Amino acid sequence: SYELTQPLSVSVALGQTARITCGGNNIGSKNVHWYQQKPGQAPVLVIYRDSNRPSGIPERFSGSNSGNTATLTISRAQAGDEADYYCQVWDSSTGEVFGGGTKLTVL
Amino acid sequence: QVQLQESGPGLVKPSGTLSLTCAVSGGSISSSNWWSWVRQPPGKGLEWIGEIYHSGSTNYNPSLKSRVTISVDKSKNQFSLKLSSVTAADTAVYYCARASMDRYMDVWGKGTTVTVSS
Numbered sequence: 001s002y003e004l005t006q007p008l009s010v011s012v013a014l015g016q017t018a019r020i021t022c023g024g025n026n027i028g029s030k031n032v033h034w035y036q037q038k039p040g041q042a043p044v045l046v047i048y049r050d051s052n053r054p055s056g057i058p059e060r061f062s063g064s065n066s067g068n069t070a071t072l073t074i075s076r077a078q079a080g081d082e083a084d085y086y087c088q089v090w091d092s093s094t095g096e097v098f099g100g101g102t103k104l105t106v107l
Numbered sequence: 108q109v110q111l112q113e114s115g116p117g118l119v120k121p122s123g124t125l126s127l128t129c130a131v132s133g134g135s136i137s138s139s140n141w142w143s144w145v146r147q148p149p150g151k152g153l154e155w156i157g158e159i160y161h162s163g164s165t166n167y168n169p170s171l172k173s174r175v176t177i178s179v180d181k182s183k184n185q186f187s188l189k190l191s192s193v194t195a196a197d198t199a200v201y202y203c204a205r206a207s208m209d210r211y212m213d214v215w216g217k218g219t220t221v222t223v224s225s
Contacts, residue, residue, distance in 0.1 A: 037153075042216065045212060088211070088212075095166050097155070098154065099152075
């Protein structure tokens, strides 16, 4: 079965750039999607198909995907960006696969 | 704007069957989307349960496949989840979501908490 690996936590200073990685075997060949989840709330799509932002998502959120690693980048991090972030792909044998999630702390 | 709303019992007895429904409003369940169920145990990450297309085609998480049935009711514009032989490990917040053909989930319900306990 296909697996995605994320760091448990990432910290970033206010106003700096946070990078959250998502590792998977040849993940660069798949479409990667990213979700933000704040406590007590449903997930929200922030990046789809590697690097596309849904309407209403700030330009500060961007994504890339190559080789065995996909990356969500959050520029000029704000206190409101503190949340859990999940990557997700579709695998033909496993179905939808989520990473374990990364807790982003803004210092 | 499409909205999703989960409904169903909040408490299920061990060995029983968990049954939830997701009502779709503001759009048609017969649109070109997959309709998914995702759950999140307390303090843990997201786990995909399965999905259905309006044609009735389904895909399930291999680890849950033997216990899961997802169905669609086009007349009521809703889809449903049944999970059998539940244990305490099935206690979670259950979300329904709309997934595009590229399988990103762009619309989510608010989630409903299901506790498995006697």
